[in-house]
Amino acid sequence: MKWTAGKITYAYDEEQCTCGAALCVEACAQSVLDANEETDKMEIVNTVQCIFCKLCEEICPTKAISIQGALTLDDVVHERDW
């Protein structure tokens, strides 16, 4: 399953979703994700609230989530000396 917002793509591969603990659901502070009570797999329930914090991607042990295209610090000129 995939969804996009502007230039950002959020991809979730259900087949790789095997941690059995819905860790990403716990990591999501924005109620974008919910756990399926039976399978303990994650379900994407509210894409509108996603802030692209990437905590779900960071915690997933099986790399079932991939968020691409979000701007990062390296994309802009900014002053590092402060």
Add this chain to the structure above:
Amino acid sequence: MKTTTTECDVLVIGSGMGGLRASIEARRAGLKTLLVEKSILTRASASIYAGALVARVPPDYLVKMGLAEPGMNFEASIEDSFQYFVREGARTGGSNFTANQRIAMTVACEMQTRAEELRDFGVEDIYAQRWLGPPAVYGTHMMLPLLAHARKIGVKTRIMTMITDFIRQDGEIVGAVGFDLRKKQFVTFRASSIVMATGSCGQIYERSYAPIRMTGDGLAMACRAGATLTDMEMMGFDNWGVALDGVPQYWIPGSVARTRGVLRNAQGEAFFLKYAQEHRVAGKGATLSLDDNLSRRYGRPFIELVPHLIKASMTEILEGRGKNNAVFLDLTKVPKDLWNVDSKGIFTQNLLRGFNLQEHPLPVAPICIGDFKGGGVRIDERGRTDVPGLFAAGDVSPGSSLLYALVTGVMAGRSATQRAHATAVPELTSESREWTEDQAAALETILSRTPSHLGDPGSIKSRIKGIMWKSAGPLRDRQGLQRGLEGLKAVEEEAIPNLSASGSYRKLREAMEAINMVMSGQSIVSSSQYRTESRGYNQRLDYPDRDDTNWLRNTTLTRAGDAAMTVASEPVDLVFMKPEGYEERAT
């Protein structure tokens, strides 16, 4: 029904900055320390979202961003930091002079040492300013090394375990009860000392960007256990909450957006110019030029303007000059080169999903910050609550910031350690054992009750949030607050008795959070009703002025047994500093 009992010297609840730091303190002293978390470690905390430990903000940076004026010193001597904490409030509790000055002084004195010490725990760049700049896992650069260190030195952890209440025996806290979501069992803990670091109750408002687990559990549990809550009316709001369909209801952290923008109503009027003149907000040297940043424009430090901006925006919305409950943030005239130095702007751009701030004014409306607040469980400068055996650190106590959580984590951890050294882990009396069984039975009832719409935890939470935003949001008055209390009472009497978790332990967590939200909500509304003045985040339309003659006081909330909460107030102990021109009044 299965219940397991675990024993430790120091029980720490919550794995944010406050909890981690407190558990390291207790473990360093050789104590058996157990850290319990209702979600997974660190990721559900507010601490993981905090980009910077503001113990040393370079003044040049603040001046450049219009957040401070030249000459204001944020490199911060102890004296300057202390004064800042007391005047501004929120970070270390209270608001505009209602902070506990002994705590503010402790934070000011210890901040540098405690920050530097994080290096010993493996945090490499303690002053990194990772404010919402992706890779967007912000506070991870601090929280993950800290967690690794806690584990390395032998802090035991237990995840997916929600604490629901404290066990009180002979007037002291001797343990806690709760349930394990994974093992699907009820749990009892016995400990010599308990540190709660359960975070804030920012989820209480419809418009809020607090992480979802911030439901005020610690506030409610402490109150039920006989501890005092203080200054609960001081919940923080921010003026720059996005109010655009199809994008998250979140805040705009970008400092360019915050300091350079012009607020306009639906008619395109720059309404704050008029407000500033009418309310004499503009200070000396105000240029009143829309090309300048906010602090130059109005001749006052940015931080002092925020409550006025919120009030003005809310007034436009309430008096019908906004559109769809929002006003507009106009950034179309901001010079391009300014955007390029704004790392927080990246986050905003991702958040807005392609909405172009440089071409269109953005609908915005005030929002609850969730973490920035001045109220909580009352503690002293050693992290002790009013109830022996119970200690508190971080956002659950009056104050909020990563720095405050860090320093109070040390304070509470140390006091908990001292008590644990002196007190053996108490045995539970038969009365206490009976009480814990009753608690487990109550959880079992919610778990097995037939589901109904009225008793659905999610619907109850939404109901509470709506009531709170309408009655005790950024602008308040007597009638609204009264309606708020009545609304919460209705939830308590009609909905809570029907709470149903449909056999799911995840839903049981939601259900218990809903119960705690009702109580946190009641405490905010009652204290706000009680404080008949406008100060900091308690803005009352019916009492628009700050009243230092009568209200240099802290509100307090207590509950004896199952009785209703009692609101009262006490004079602030102005031990180190008084407001200018303040004459002491006999109380």
